Amino acid sequence: MKYNFLGDTELEVSKVILGCMSFGSPNWREWVVGSDQSMRLMKKAFDLGINFFDTANVYSSGKSEEILGRFLKENNLRDQIIVSTKMFYPSPETPNLIGLTKQNILSSIDGSLKRLNVERIDLYQVHRWDTKTPIEETMDALHQVIKSGKARYIGASNMRCWQLAKAQIVAKEQGWQGFVCMQNHYNLLHREDERDLIPFIKDQGMGLIPWSPLARGRIARAGSKSAKTERGSEDENVQNILYGDTYDPVLDDVVFIAKKYNIKPAEVGISWLIHKGANPIIGVTKENHLLDAISATVHDLVDDDFIRLERSYTPRKISELPWSPKEIEDPRRD
Numbered sequence: 001m002k003y004n005f006l007g008d009t010e011l012e013v014s015k016v017i018l019g020c021m022s023f024g025s026p027n028w029r030e031w032v033v034g035s036d037q038s039m040r041l042m043k044k045a046f047d048l049g050i051n052f053f054d055t056a057n058v059y060s061s062g063k064s065e066e067i068l069g070r071f072l073k074e075n076n077l078r079d080q081i082i083v084s085t086k087m088f089y090p091s092p093e094t095p096n097l098i099g100l101t102k103q104n105i106l107s108s109i110d111g112s113l114k115r116l117n118v119e120r121i122d123l124y125q126v127h128r129w130d131t132k133t134p135i136e137e138t139m140d141a142l143h144q145v146i147k148s149g150k151a152r153y154i155g156a157s158n159m160r161c162w163q164l165a166k167a168q169i170v171a172k173e174q175g176w177q178g179f180v181c182m183q184n185h186y187n188l189l190h191r192e193d194e195r196d197l198i199p200f201i202k203d204q205g206m207g208l209i210p211w212s213p214l215a216r217g218r219i220a221r222a223g224s225k226s227a228k229t230e231r232g233s234e235d236e237n238v239q240n241i242l243y244g245d246t247y248d249p250v251l252d253d254v255v256f257i258a259k260k261y262n263i264k265p266a267e268v269g270i271s272w273l274i275h276k277g278a279n280p281i282i283g284v285t286k287e288n289h290l291l292d293a294i295s296a297t298v299h300d301l302v303d304d305d306f307i308r309l310e311r312s313y314t315p316r317k318i319s320e321l322p323w324s325p326k327e328i329e330d331p332r333r334d
Contacts, residue, residue: 001049007207019281024060056086069117088127100130105141124151143176157183161196181207213280220266223255249312270296
């Protein structure tokens, strides 16, 4: 496994990050694996060199955090794994709160610390932009989280460039720590953030940790007769919203590069992101998903490969976060 520092931080992270959304309870989502399988996959990921685990308090209604916390304790790995979690949505301790209010942030951090069974979270992220709460209130609350020692760094997710810039300006004006990384939607089928967000991230010395590096499995299935996802018809509908028709000429180029190097399409998609300076977050439910991601970290793509993979891209609508867990409604909505 290769490692790099996350932006300008002191966090030395693996080239790929283990996403823990698929760990928890199938009662939350039918494709989520239970505790025992989750623990086995976490152990396998660590043994393969992955040292950055990303979860959220909303995943399996907090159970994902609980499983990660148990894994850290039972294997005595707290000092060897970078722990990251997110907040925004209602959580077990704040079922009636949503957004980036001071109350929700301060309540959510305590709940996550308890479930993760840690004294401090390495990276505490906001899950999305809040249109209802002044960013000054949000950044003040996050500063309190850092000042209290409950989190080492703060990160952002699913923001437009102007939103991220606004948050960073507020933090800088007050002498507070700003966001050190962005967790955004970025893959070979969705490259809209290359217009302004990603250049801004790089200019500001931030880390880039994109979610859905394989376009919800569509890239991994490139060239396959079956375009169906393991997540079912609901997920296929989301795919169609995000990426259009099942067929995309980019997928043909993924298959071409995969055959060129005798590797899997999934490895091509992840390797492309790594060469773009990102640390992609991989979601796994099977061991082979991990093995493909690990293999992707060692491939050396050349200029001609990038030209081939990027030549047929279709511009798309920008997706901030096109769906919410269980279609949560914001009670503050006008």
